[in-house]
Structure formats: structure tokens, C-alpha cells
Amino acid sequence: MIEAPHDAPSDAVVFFGATGDLARKQIFPALYRLVAEQDLSVPIIGVAKQGWTVEQLRGRAEESLKEHGIKPDSDAARRLMQLLRYVDGDYTDPATFTTLRHTLDPARRPLHYLAVPPSLFATVAGGLAKSHCADGARLVVEKPFGHDRASARALDTVLRRYFSEENIFRIDHYLGKEPVQNILYSRFANPVFEPIWNRAYVQSIQITMAEDFGVEDRGRFYDETGAIRDVLQNHLLQVLAVLTMDPPTGEENDAERDQRANLLKAVRPLDPAHVVRGQYDGYHTVPGVRAGSTVETFVAVRLEIESWRWAGVPIYIRAGKRLPLTASEVLVIFKRPPRETFGEIVPVFSGHVRFTLSPDVSVGLGVRVKVPGERMVGRDTELILTRQPGEDRPPYQRLLGDAMRGVGELFTRSDLVDAQWRIVDPVLNNVCPLYRYTGGSWGPAEAAQMIGQDGPWHDPNLGGQG
Ligand code: BG6
16 A cells, blocks of 8 residues: 555545534534535545444434534535445444445545544554554544543553554644633733743632533433543643643744643642532432442642742632533632732732633733722722634534644643643542532532632633623
8 A cells, every 4th residue: 555645634534433422513513614614525434333324324414514503405515415425333343444444445544533432442443453444544532531540541552553643633622722722822922921920920820611501411421430530631731731831932843732741741640638529419310320429520629830930829720510600711810919009908809811711712801990089999800802702613623624634733642641640640539528519509618618718719700700
């Protein structure tokens, strides 16, 4: 077989788990947009074990497009349908991969997307290799990448047997999100932030990811995962890395990833004394959840970064399901002046930079301003530097397009994944007590006790200002 050049774009897309939830929610709309906006015209092969035909897969794709407000009779949708192929078969059966190899011909640089449970990653990767479908190929894997540090390392060893690191694309869709890119851009396109972005000026950092919905139809998956593995280990640590890393240097492709990796390697592993886990009342009634499950649907942690820039700055992160609203934000809280010149008692949040990640994408600067009049008293205000409505360009379109071109910057890397597991490993597996909370509240009261004097927690509100 003739090897395709290393940076050649992928000439076929194969997605395993074609009949599943992720394909319906994310992959079909992303493929549609790639066809519509970037003229994607390579064969797209869905693989699953459902006994389906290609017509049924097209039907599923149409449903998915409709659910995303896309007309299935549009020109791009029709082109997408024509590109679709389907291979049915068990992932443990070599015949499935032989059929795939025939369907792939003459592709030389296919992209294989594993939208399947992580327990199948190794089986599928092995099947691809033995059938030569892995030759010259790229591999995209979904999170969770392992369920702790040891299993992630073991999985990495297996995948690396068949694919080189530069051809493995580990998705953390938060890295492809506009608001996360916005943090990066705001920090490094404005020299005004850099001098104050350190322990001399920053009092503390808070990151909140609140979701007002519960686990609903994902009980089985979630009950093996929990909030620490589901969002803290990946999405929220990546947000922290983008917020606190050093500026990328040089022109190397991996400059930004290197800095994220350096930052994550400097985060001290979590201390169970600084972790509060919660579970919302009623979680046990969700189908797929085990009776007596002690899986957390809420987590709040205190972290520290052991670097000259951040030593001693407490970082608080919390995430939870069934909280009062769905909103995510990052708050960098500045120290007060060394003396209160005007003798005022001022609230803790009077100086800050706030990045909201959802529902709006904004950057705000919190300052104190004087109230007109003879007295030297002030009030807090927030100057909104920019605010746009939530993303119109979903991250999967961007990520899939990047992976097809072999651009890995917005994916995690083996060393990043390892550094992230290193941080959460000490608090996995019920090491920390579990507290109950009422759905619609901000989690267990213990989270407020944990933040103590560094608090209170700042609760996002949908007006944007707090
Ligand atoms: C997923 C988690 O990775 O991210 C979900 O599995 C979570 O539990 C979701 O709801 C949040 O992503 P987004 O893009 O909706 O903020």
C-alpha cells in the first residue's frame, strides 16, 4: 500500500457507534456543517451492530438534522446522505473489519472515530490494525479516556501499539468551544492582563459549571462515572489550564498544548479534605442507577498550583447536576488594595475578571466606582467588555475538521490526560464522604463550609452580573 503523506487530509471518515446517541446528537450535525461550509466530499462510513441498512442510517441522520433545525432536503443534507455508507457487524468479529476494509478502498488516510463505550476502544483499535484499516489512519477517541490513572495508561499502551501519538486525537469538546478559546484570546491578545495574572494580584479563582438538569436518560453511563470523572477530570481542568497557563512560546505546533501540559503537571493532587461530593435527592430513581449508589452528581474542590506564578492562590472548582440553572463561568478575584483608603467595608468580589462560558460568552471587569456626592463611598459595578449569545458553531464541527487535517492543538495529549488523572486519582472511589442535596439548590452546605473565608461561592445568574 502507498503511504499517504503525513499531513494529507483524511480521505474517508469511519464512525463506530453510528446508531448511538453521540452520532445523533453531535456527529451528524457536525458532518452536515462540514459538508455545507467546507465542502466535505469524502465517503462517510457508519459502523454498528444493529442489523441496519444504509437507508436506516440515512433515516437516523435525517432525524438528527431535523432535531438540530436543519432541513433534510437542503442541498448539503442531500450531499451528506449520498456520502453515507454503512457496515453492520460485531466489533469482536474480524469479518466486520474485512468488510470495512473493502468499503474503505481506495482510501489511504481514513479517520476512525470511536463513538463507542471506552471498554470497546482496545477491541476496535485491534480490529482496525489486523484488517489494515489502521494503515495510514487517524484515530479519534471520546472521553472518558480510562477511569483512573492506571487504566488510562494501560489504554494508552494498547492504542499506541496500533497508532502513533500524532495520529491519536483525544476529544475534550471543551477545548473546541468558543468561550474557552475566548479566554485564551483575551489573555494573550491583551498585554494588560499578564502583569496582574499571578499571586501578587489574584486573591482566588472560582470556576462553576452548573446544570439545572439531572442525569435523566444517561443513568447507566453516569453511575459508572460521576461528576469527578465526567467533567472535573477533563473539561474543568482544561478550562483551568487555559486560564492559568503561561503564554505559548515559539511557532511550534504544540506550543499551546505544551503550556497546558506544564500547568496541569504543576497542579497538586487533590487532598480529600478539600473535596465535597454531593448527590441530588431522587438520583436513585433514575433508570440505570444502582440501588444505594454513592456516585456524586456534584463536586466542589480546592486546588493549588505549585508554580511561582500561582503558589498560595486557592482555586475553587464546582460542578453539579440539578442546580438552580445552567450556566458556567470563571471568576478571577483580585486582592483589595493594601489599605482601605476610604475606610469602607467592601465586599470580597469588588475587583475581578469574569469569563462567562454559558449561556452567554462574555468578559467582564468588576471594579468599584464612586457614588456621586460628598461622601467617599462606592458601589460595585461590572464593565462588560464583550458579550455574545452562546455558541452557534458547535465544537464537534471544528474538532472533526481539525482531526481530518491532522491538526491536534485542540485535543488532549497522552501527557495531559495523565496529568489530569494524577490530580483526581487520590479522591476517586468514594474516598470522600457523600452528602445529599435538594434538586434546585446550589449543592450540599458542606461546599460553603469548604470554601470558608475564601468565599462565598459566587453563584452565576442569568443576567450575567453578580
Ligand atoms: C459532557 C458530560 O462531557 O459534557 C455531560 O458527559 C455534561 O454530563 C456535558 O452535561 C456538558 O457539556 P456542554 O457542552 O453542554 O457544557
